[in-house]
Amino acid sequence: MNSKGTLLLSRSDVASLLNLTDYTEVVENAFRAYAMGETLSLGLLHVDTPDGEFHIKTGGITDPRVYCGLKMNGFRPGRLWRRWARTAPASRRSTHV
Secondary structure (H helix, E strand, O other): OOOOOOOOOOOHHHHHHOOOOHHHHHHHHHHHHHHOOOOOOOOEEEEEEEEEEEEEEEEEEOOOOEEEEEEEEEEEEHHHHHHHHHHHHHHHHOOOO
């Protein structure tokens, strides 16, 4: 591939790329490279909010090209609880958290 730029993958894009056996091999190779000092420095940015948290995790390899990846995630448990309380059947709702 000769194109340059950023490639954004959806959950379904990632799910269609490899099967579980292939993922296991890729992860084993990444941990091996990390143990041998052959990966880029890992990074973490974490932000607490009044009702949850957000974080970005980064990492990369040089094999021989440079590949970087990041994962961005937000977690707001209060929001999940409110959504569940509105949509769950009354028989499954609890009066306590």
